[in-house]
Structure formats: C-alpha cells, structure tokens
Amino acid sequence: MQKRILIIDDEPAIREMVAFALRKGDFEPAHAGDALEAQSAIAERVPDLILLDWMLPGTSGLELARRWRREDPTREVPIIMLTARGEENDRVGGLEAGVDDYVVKPFSARELLARIRAVMRRTRGEDEDGNVSVGELRIDGAAHRVFARGEPLAIGPTEYRLLHFFMTHPERVYSRAQLLDHVWGGSVYVEERTVDVHIRRLRRTLEPSGLDGMVQTVRGAGYRFSAAA
Structure with missing residues (x-):
C-alpha cells in the first residue's frame, strides 16, 4: 500500500x-x-x-x-x-x-x-522496504501480503489496511472514530459499527494461526493491537 x-x-x-x-x-x-x-x-x-x-x-x-x-x-x-x-x-x-x-x-x-x-x-516500525513485523505476524509491504507464523494469509483490502495500521501503532487503544479517520479517511461516511464488522473479519483471518487474540477489545474505549495476545 x-x-x-x-x-x-x-x-x-x-x-x-x-x-x-x-x-x-x-x-x-x-x-x-x-x-x-x-x-x-x-x-x-x-x-x-x-x-x-x-x-x-x-x-x-x-x-x-x-x-x-x-x-x-x-x-x-x-x-x-x-x-x-x-x-x-x-x-x-x-x-x-x-x-x-x-x-x-x-x-x-x-x-x-x-x-x-x-x-x-x-x-x-517499518524497515526500508515497508515491511512490518509484530510477534508472529509480518507484512511484506512490497508484495502487499500478510504472513502469520511464516504462512501467507488470504486477507481483504480493508482488513489489510486495518492490520497495517494496528501493526504500525501497537499497544495503544483507538476508538472506532479514530480508526475510521486513520483507515477509512475522515471524508468517507461510514457507520462506526462498520469498524466492528471488519474487526471480526480480521480476527477470523488470524484465528487459524492462533493470533486473533492480538486484536483486543478494550471495553468502553475501543480496540488495541498487542503482541502480548
């Protein structure tokens, strides 16, 4: 991206x-x-x-x-x-x-x-080629691909952008509104609950590799991405 x-x-x-x-x-x-x-x-x-x-x-x-x-x-x-x-x-x-x-x-x-x-x-947290790694997850920026424990993942474009944002901003809580601004763009009208839908899709993508716990819900505040799943 x-x-x-x-x-x-x-x-x-x-x-x-x-x-x-x-x-x-x-x-x-x-x-x-x-x-x-x-x-x-x-x-x-x-x-x-x-x-x-x-x-x-x-x-x-x-x-x-x-x-x-x-x-x-x-x-x-x-x-x-x-x-x-x-x-x-x-x-x-x-x-x-x-x-x-x-x-x-x-x-x-x-x-x-x-x-x-x-x-x-x-x-x-990126290297010169745009690659990002957090724990067992890695994004190959040039190839626009995601790897979990060394295996490639099939991931949708919105989930890719969401995961990329999370991985480059780990350990911080973001509200739905903040995620909409950063991932979708402030001028795009999207319901805040849309964020929840894509979070669920992202977790389903990560679940087979056992890494879905990295995407954490912080009750009353939003979501956090953490290597300490």
Whole structure:
C-alpha cells in the first residue's frame, strides 16, 4: 500500500517538484497551498507523513504543527519541516512544536526521500522496504501480503489496511472514530459499527494461526493491537 504524503507549501512549483520526487520514490503525493487546504486534505484521508513549509500564508507551519500534535487524527503523523531557516534556534523551536525532522531549502530529491524513509522507520516500525513485523505476524509491504507464523494469509483490502495500521501503532487503544479517520479517511461516511464488522473479519483471518487474540477489545474505549495476545 503506497504511503500518502501531504505536501504543504504555498509555491506550486515546489509542490510539483516534491510530488515528482515522491512518485519516483513510490509514494502517493497530496497537495495543499495553505492551512485551509491542508485541513481539507487531512479530512479526506489522514496522511502517513506531512511535509510542511515553515512560511505559509495566514498560519505558519509551526502553528499548524502545534495544532496537529494536539488533535487525535494527526497526533502521531510524522512531520518534516521544509524551511530556509536552518539556524539552531529555529530547529529547536520546530522540534519543541512536535516536528520530527528538518529539510533545509534548497534540498535534493535524494536527501528528501532519505529523510522521509528514516522518519517513517523511526515512527512506524517499518524497515526500508515497508515491511512490518509484530510477534508472529509480518507484512511484506512490497508484495502487499500478510504472513502469520511464516504462512501467507488470504486477507481483504480493508482488513489489510486495518492490520497495517494496528501493526504500525501497537499497544495503544483507538476508538472506532479514530480508526475510521486513520483507515477509512475522515471524508468517507461510514457507520462506526462498520469498524466492528471488519474487526471480526480480521480476527477470523488470524484465528487459524492462533493470533486473533492480538486484536483486543478494550471495553468502553475501543480496540488495541498487542503482541502480548
């Protein structure tokens, strides 16, 4: 599953240049020129990573980073700041606002892709090929396949996305609404109980391998994925 990266920059030429590099790197780019467009893009689908320009019209990138670190849908989304401001005080200010890394303009496509992959490995538990492992479960990102105790599983596309999200965010409780935002996208109208249906399907998929207990119900709160099944 291609990672979606939201590019937020008020210069169309820079957005296009970055989007071209992302597509070459097998990422799916999304665009925004200001804070309003960024919020609309996030509502449509929460990205896997945000590339955020420091200087934006109306609201600065720093203010957006602080806001998104307080909001549930974006709290754990990695943010890389794109900036011409490379001084230590600026970098420290950005890190304190919740930014995960900096790329100082001008930058090369090669450096940008390397920083993106490094941040994703740190924050999502993935290796360079997009593979994820938790206990006896493994996702082969390139092949879009799931293996349980070394055996391949037949899994539906929604269950795959749900499992991928769980495996890259283990040991944390997510409500149905949060799972809808992250897995289905905020602009898609889906009943919250739909989450329960896909959780049951995912458990049935994992049951023959004895790993269905990794998907745990937390009464009154939501669901958690844990290696300690």
